[in-house]
Amino acid sequence: MSETRREPASLYTPAYLGIYLFHYPVLTLGPGRRIGLWTRGCSICCEDCVSGETWAFEGGERAEVDGLSCKIRDIFKKESLDGLSISGGEPFDQPGPLIGLLRGLDAAGVRDILIFTGYRIGDITAKYAEISELTAAVVDGPFEKGNDTESCWKGSENQTLTLFRPEFAERYSRWAAAEKGRLQVLSNGRGIFVMGIPRQGDVQKIKEWRGR
Numbered sequence: 035m036s037e038t039r040r041e042p043a044s045l046y047t048p049a050y051l052g053i054y055l056f057h058y059p060v061l062t063l064g065p066g067r068r069i070g071l072w073t074r075g076c077s078i079c080c081e082d083c084v085s086g087e088t089w090a091f092e093g094g095e096r097a098e099v100d101g102l103s104c105k106i107r108d109i110f111k112k113e114s115l116d117g118l119s120i121s122g123g124e125p126f127d128q129p130g131p132l133i134g135l136l137r138g139l140d141a142a143g144v145r146d147i148l149i150f151t152g153y154r155i156g157d158i159t160a161k162y163a164e165i166s167e168l169t170a171a172v173v174d175g176p177f178e179k180g181n182d183t184e185s186c187w188k189g190s191e192n193q194t195l196t197l198f199r200p201e202f203a204e205r206y207s208r209w210a211a212a213e214k215g216r217l218q219v220l221s222n223g224r225g226i227f228v229m230g231i232p233r234q235g236d237v238q239k240i241k242e243w244r245g246r
């Protein structure tokens with residue numbers, strides 16, 4: 035377990051979202067060309083998670099939620115992009131700022147928002163019912179080492195995809211049928227980032243390649 039694990043909600047005010055990485059276009063984490071937003075901090079700590087460097091709640095950027103919503107809205111106006119993918123870290127370990135951001139984006143007309151979470155969809159919708167109105171889809175469930183899958187959109191077979199917006203059914207079913215293991219590499223001066231969902235057999239190789 036990471037030494038940086040904390041009670042997540044205590045570290046954040048609703049107005050600020052801890053961010054690990056923000057990048058676009060991302061081609062490997064949802065249908066089409068997308069903005070990728072990786073939140074900072076995860077209290078779930080799945081064994082062999084490929085994103086262990088995102089677990090720490092401390093440090094990094096804290097984005098003011100209204101400003102971040104405006105920034106994303108402006109990017110969508112200027113760029114030809116299909117949607118926003120939010121991953122982590124664990125997005126729902128910062129529920130206040132996350133939902134604040136989703137409300138702002140909904141008001142701005144951003145329709146295709148996909149969230150990856152290690153929590154179960156039933157728990158998420160029980161706690162935050164408006165998620166079903168603020169997002170297009172959620173991929174849920176913890177990563178299970180040894181329970182590999184051929185589905186390109188999940189890291190282990192136990193995870194599920196819930197589509198909330200039927201208008202995107204065709205684009206999500208096309209994406210779900212895509213080949214497993216497409217990855218995108220970003221080198222931005224801060225480090226080297228691998229974006230996408232690898233095959234389980236490649237997780238260790240990726241960690242070794244990044245020197246972590």
Ligand code: SF4
Pocket residue numbers: 076077078079080081083084085086088122123124151152153176177
């Ligand atoms: S797979 Fe997701 S939920 Fe699990 S430890 Fe990694 S970031 Fe957290």
